[in-house]
Amino acid sequence: MFDRQKKGDRALLVLPHSRGEGDAVRRGEEFAELVKSAGAEILGAIPARVEAPNPRFYIGTGKADEVAEMARAVEADVVLVDHLLTPVQERNLEKHLGVRVVDRAGLILDIFAQRARSHEGKLEVELAQLKHIATRLVRGWTHLDAQRGGAIGNRGPGETQLETDRRLLGERVKQLTKRLEKVQTQRGQQRRARLRNTVPRVALVGYTNAGKSTLFNALTTGGVYAANQLFATLDPTVRKIDDLSCGPAVISDTVGFIRDLPHDLVAAFRGTLAEARDADLLLHVCDAADEDRERLRQVVDGVLEEIDAGDLPQLQVMNKIDLAGTEPRIVRDGEGRPTQVWLSAATGAGLELLREALGELLGGERLQSALSLPLSAGRLHARLKAAGAIVGERVDEDGWHLDIDAPRSVIAPLSGGVDADAVLLRDLLERTALPVE
Secondary structure (H helix, E strand, O other), X not given: XXXXXXXXXXXXXXXXXXXXXXXXXXXXXXXXXXXXHOOOEEEEEEEEEOOOOEOOOEOOHHHHHHHHHHHHHHOOOEEEEXXXXXXXXHHXXXXXXXXXXXXXXXXXXXXHXXXXXXXXXXXXXXXXXXXXXXXXXXXXXXXXXXXXOOOOOOOOOOOEHHHHHHHHHHHHHHHHXXXXXXXXXXXXXXXXXXXXXXXXXXXXXXXXXXXXXHHHHHHOOOOOOOOOOXXXXXXXXXXXXXXXXXXXXXXXXXXXXXXXXXXXXHXXXXXXXXXXXXXXXEEEEEEOOOOOHHHHHHHHHHHHHXXXXXXXXXXXXXXXXXHHOOOOEEEEOXXXXXXXXXXXXXXXXXXXXXXXXXXXXXXXXXXXXXXXXXXXXXXXXXXXXXXXXXXXXXXEOOEEEEEEEEEHXXXXXXXXXXXXXXXXXXXXXXXXXXXXX
């Protein structure tokens, strides 16, 4: 094997596609944006039609010769392939081309490593990187030679460098997993505290570069970094919104999604994406100026399904109407509920419509009522208080007189069982619940 060069920001792109693939140009442009986001200089791009993947190179042998010739001609440091390669294909291409080869997963992981800022984000990215390279150790470096045995009491062939690397890598994965579990436990406690405070939770989701962070900053004073580049922000940020008709709510900005997101990265980022999974409402941000927005929406929905958030209610936000040349508006379903809001986060057009839609949807998901409990219902009173559903109360000889303000998702488990507390709560809500003035 060759010695990999330490330098390497001059990149040659290989863009595999199949016959009749309608979005090949779009995919190539997106991959080029990924490469620029990683900080590499693009020297050229070679399209490669692949109908049946070559088990050795993924691309055909003739195309591999063409890539090798061009890599030498432009003096490329690295060849970036817009597809997921097997470890064998990656090693064979490196040997054939004489330069480093990085597939789509490796490139995305590199970008995430550059952009992660929080402790949790850095742990998640490193864990995903280690899992990715675990199958790529074999013959990846020239130092992986067998160590010889030697001293008395330690006879035998010894441990290979490859086995040493695998053992060290495995130990590091265990360490990161434990540390990440601890951080995620702390974040889970923060989420549970927000739930006890009965504040509705909204999460921004969407394809990367759809304008989520810009919209987040427009709705709050979040100050989240926003730029016209892929994966501009990775770490989740949570802020409060006070100017909604339903009362205050919290909104979180999550990592952007992209097609062929590495599976290890999705698995590692489950803690971060839990902000979306635990939300009462998802704001699915789409680029209204993108003709391919429907396919990108399906990509996002696929990732949401993977993290068990596919069944959460969504409000679709069609952003960048200033580029699409359309007017701000709310689209409603047959029952009058908002389903889409067209706006521009950059100019502010339509933001009031979004606040109006959020107030309607989140207000409809909350139960606000006055409730009287007899003194004998002490356990039910404690459960309502622990859930954060009580915002005001007074006590007299007749019992507790409570002001309830909580998401229906909090009240439903308490009133949906067959035990005495659940039956009592259902009966009281039916007979005595009155709107809070």
